[in-house]
Amino acid sequence: MSEYIVDIEHLVKKFGSLTAVNDISLGIKKGEIFGLLGPNGAGKSTTINMLLGLLKPTSGKVIVDGIDMQKDPAAARNNIGVVTQETVVEPELTAEQNLMVFGRLYHIPESELPKDIEFALQLSDLVPFRHAYAGTFSGGMKRRLETAKSLMHAPQLILLDEPTTGLDIQNRTKIWNLLRDINKKDNITILLTTQYLEEADQLCNRIGIIDHGKLIALGTPSELREKIGMTSVIEIAAEKEDLQKVAAEFEKIGLEPNVLSNKVVAPAGSNATKKIETLLKALSAARIKIHNVSMHEPTIDDVFLKLTGSEVRDATGEFSGRAGAMMRGGR
Numbered sequence: 001m002s003e004y005i006v007d008i009e010h011l012v013k014k015f016g017s018l019t020a021v022n023d024i025s026l027g028i029k030k031g032e033i034f035g036l037l038g039p040n041g042a043g044k045s046t047t048i049n050m051l052l053g054l055l056k057p058t059s060g061k062v063i064v065d066g067i068d069m070q071k072d073p074a075a076a077r078n079n080i081g082v083v084t085q086e087t088v089v090e091p092e093l094t095a096e097q098n099l100m101v102f103g104r105l106y107h108i109p110e111s112e113l114p115k116d117i118e119f120a121l122q123l124s125d126l127v128p129f130r131h132a133y134a135g136t137f138s139g140g141m142k143r144r145l146e147t148a149k150s151l152m153h154a155p156q157l158i159l160l161d162e163p164t165t166g167l168d169i170q171n172r173t174k175i176w177n178l179l180r181d182i183n184k185k186d187n188i189t190i191l192l193t194t195q196y197l198e199e200a201d202q203l204c205n206r207i208g209i210i211d212h213g214k215l216i217a218l219g220t221p222s223e224l225r226e227k228i229g230m231t232s233v234i235e236i237a238a239e240k241e242d243l244q245k246v247a248a249e250f251e252k253i254g255l256e257p258n259v260l261s262n263k264v265v266a267p268a269g270s271n272a273t274k275k276i277e278t279l280l281k282a283l284s285a286a287r288i289k290i291h292n293v294s295m296h297e298p299t300i301d302d303v304f305l306k307l308t309g310s311e312v313r314d315a316t317g318e319f320s321g322r323a324g325a326m327m328r329g330g331r
């Protein structure tokens, strides 16, 4: 038996001239929590939909627990629980009724159903709301109900497409705990997509970073942190014409600066505070006017900057920082 529950081989999906998924090969290990991290339009949902057999690959293969998704989608899907990017709870049904309908859809025997529903309600922390209509639930509650629902037919693998996007931190944490619980308790493999670096970092055993349909990095959070230098990030904002001089000072103390439209940014490495002090002294001596100095935990923008040299695109496909300013003609 392979150590992988999902085996993705040279997966490609083209929509006309657009290559949404571009030759991804990846194995998801049994029992791990794997995060596919990428910005809007990176190809996450397209990948997930091919893993589910909902979308036919242009080329390449998906094997789920030894079964070729293209050859026998029904059998391959049998092992998978799914939470899609759009919420699909029925608003006119109560939490309990939602679970019941789903359980029947998956042919859970009537004798087992009450126990499974109870378990799902407990898991999703929705016991007090069992008789409330799902339409009245907050985004986080809907998401939890869906996640619990996807587990009712006891799948070995659960796929979640951006389970926490748009949720507040409290709901996000609840979903994380729910996923950790089921992963630990039943050794269920979890594959989720996310736009949040923090989520991938805190929740996942391994992370794959995807951009423009390509897998651009793969490893454990600590491997990636090391590779990408995901330490704190130093930012110094200054006049446009001074930015190169600022960058030169970064280089003098061994940092690798990126020059953006109005600031210079670099992973800090160790002794960040000391480095900022040194930089400020040098810049002041050179009479360079500084607009702002800051240090922050790395975000997905920093990771992308480091990996691809460009900033994360926003939902419209425009570039947010330097490139966007250039494309919009100026500042």
Ligand SMILES: Nc1ncnc2c1ncn2[C@@H]1O[C@H](COP(=O)(O)OP(=O)(O)OP(=O)(O)O)[C@@H](O)[C@H]1O
Binding pocket: 015, 018, 020, 038, 039, 040, 041, 042, 043, 044, 045, 046, 047, 085, 195
């Ligand atoms: N059915 C389709 N027809 C044409 N293009 C598509 C289709 N589905 C997706 N795309 C394009 O493929 C690319 C990848 O889209 P995908 O939905 O996989 O991204 P994503 O990583 O899930 O993004 P998001 O975080 O916004 O959900 C995008 O450029 C998107 O516009």
Ligand SMILES: [Mg+2]
Binding pocket: 044, 045, 046, 085, 161
């Ligand atoms: Mg998506």
